Amino acid sequence: QPVPFKAPDWAHKFHECSDFNPGRHPQLRFGGWQWVIEYGGMLDTYNDAEVIRDELLRIIWGMWDHAKNHCPKLKEEAQNFKLTWVSHVVGKRESRRLIGDYIMTxxxxxxxxxxxxxxxxxGWGIDIHPPKGFYDPGPPAIFSHxxxxxxxxxxxxxxxxxxxxxxxxxxxxxxxxxxxxxxxxxxxxxxxxxxxxxxxxxxxxxxxxxxxxxxxxxxxxxxxxDGCYIIDLPNQDPRDLARSAKVSASSFAPNEVYSVASFLPVHKLDHDRAVMFAWPGGRLEAVNVYLTSERADAVHLTGTLCSASGLGEFNSGQDVAKSEATVSAGQKGWVAFAFNRDLPKGYYFLWLPKTAGISWSLFAQRPADTARAYRGTGEWNPMPDCYAFQLVPGQTPPSPLAGEEPIAYFSPENVIDGFARAIRGRPHSWRPDPKLGWPQWLSLEFPQPTSFNTVHISFQSKSMRADDFDLEIWANGQWTRLLEVRDNGERRRVLTFPRVTSPKIRLTIHRAQPDMGVCEIRVYDEPEQ
Incomplete structure (x- = not known):
């Protein structure tokens, strides 16, 4: 039922939608936009804390008054809404910092x-907000990298x-x-x-x-x-007994089951997005891009090919040609934009328009002489890395995993390769052959009988985990269950038990989530507490 709202006298008055600076207009959906209600960047966030808090409360009550009583876009929808709670503790986005032995820039x-x-x-980009906050006439934030x-x-x-x-x-x-x-x-x-x-x-x-x-x-x-990720730093723990073990398994998945888009970073086409490349001159038949569709219908995309004055100079772009391609419902793979044009040597980029339900994968490693960018309503914003593409003809990477030596993506030995998660498109995991049923097992054989009391197991992800599994040791000429785990719901498990001595240990999986993978197994003989 309708809930009337009368603004207090101290609230700011916003009678027109035009009273708000760009990007600061109130919304009725919860979350994801309230950060634009900022104030205090021109003041002392410590000594002026109460002044800042009071001004923010005036803004918030004024915004709610606008939504309830004045906004032609929200007034009807907002009539049944009620403002139930506003925090009186202000979140400080930025304040004083201490100087260390190194200052990051x-x-x-x-x-x-x-x-x-x-x-x-x-993994967040450089996200700069203007000091005037809510009262700044420019965009609420500048985001890059x-x-x-x-x-x-x-x-x-x-x-x-x-x-x-x-x-x-x-x-x-x-x-x-x-x-x-x-x-x-x-x-x-x-x-x-x-x-x-x-x-x-x-x-x-x-x-x-x-x-x-x-x-x-x-x-x-x-x-x-302890489960942290440190970029490009492998496990080299000398106390990890698994590092010296010989690994084997009941089976492992062939590379053909590997889904590139499952592990590579992808960007939704929630902006116009572009990829730039160097062209040696001659006839360009097509540019292929690696797209994923989450749509229930086919969609037609228009790709625009532009010339550029130099690498990364997207805003100098001049249109050269357009091409249309169809992305089928649920498609995941290469999509070709045909051009069939003779082009002089130089830099070119292909851009795709903002399209709901479509994502563009990135290369695991950025090829030479490439760049990428995105665009909202204004200029292109160059970014690191590179969207997955192929030039036809051309010596371009055949897949987003370019530059890697042929490997078995799901080999048992991956559990001791030093990395406990997928990195740059490589799963770094053991996955059993999906054509075979459960149970499936993975075994570690030590150089000699070894004492241990702790095992760490890291699965591919929480949604790609084992649900039911046993930990077994080789004793008296047979496998003996050490412990069992049922209805596991976690990505990473640290299992402890009374110290045992055995030449081998085995993980036997009885039930698992789809595409389950084991990224890492560690074995320790921890000191008694």
Missing amino acids: EHDIANQTLFPDRVSYG KVKFSVPFRSLYSKDINNLMMAGRCISVTHAALGATRVMITCGLQGQAVGTAAGFCKLHDTTPRGVYERYITDLQQQLLK
Whole structure:
């Protein structure tokens, strides 16, 4: 039923939709837009905290008054809505930061610097908001460089307070770099790194800088052991007994079952998107792109081929030709845009329009002389990496997994290759042959009888896990069940049991989710607590 709303006298008045700056108009859906209600960037977020809070409350109540009583687009829909709660605790997006032994900059993110002391990572782009916030006439944010990046341990401890570490929005980064490191999950990973480092400080009676100088490898390996991901850093834990084992399995899946788009990053066509390449000159017959459709119907896409003045210069583009292609319902694979044109040597890019239900895969590794970009309503925004494409004719990668030596994607040995998840399109997992039924098993044979009391198992993902499985050891000439797990719901399990001695250990899976894979198995003989 209708719920009337009368704005308090102290609320700001927004009688017209035009009273809001671009991107700041209220919406009725929950989540994903409230961040545009920002204020305080021109003030002292500590000393002026109450002034900032009160102004935000005036804005919020004014926005609600506009939606309920004045907005021609929302008024009818909003009549049954009620404002039930507003937080009086303001979330600080940015405030004071501490200086560490290293100050991360936006260049470290744009260049994806692999620090030797990296202990966590992030995946959010550089997301800069204007200081005037809600009252800025420009766009609410400028977003760029949505890439994976590393965070060095030296940015997580103070350079001049010996026993002080930090994690979150106060770490040693520039204003621009904070636009990428400040998001919650990234901050949480920093917190795990700092918490683990604090344990190392106590264990070795040293300072955070001492951990960096003498124990950084141990810290990194401990974080990996605890399930963290550190970019391009493999498991090299000398205490992991599985690393010296010989691995075998009842079966493993052939490469043909591998779905490229299942592991490679994909971008929805929620913007216009483009891929640029160098053309040596001559006749270009077609450009193929790797697309995935989640639609229930076929859709016709128009690809526009443009020339460019140089690599990455998307905004200099001049239209050369257009081509139409059909993406079938549920299709996953290469889609050809035919051009059949003689083109002079130079840089060209193909762009596809914003289209609901269609995604474009990226290469696992960016080929030389390529670039990509996206566009909203304005200019093209160049980004790192590259969308998957093929030129016809041309010496272009035959698949998004270009550059890799032929490998067995689901070999049993993958469980001790050092990586506990899919990386750059490679699953890094053992997967049994899907044509065979359950049970399926994977065995580790040690060089000699070995004592252990802990096993770590990391599955491909939570949705690609084993549900029911046993852990078995070889004893008295036969396999003996050590423990059983039923109705598992987790991606990663750390299983402990009384110490046993055996030359072999086996994981037997009785029931699993579709496309189940085991990425890593670790075996330890942990000290008694």
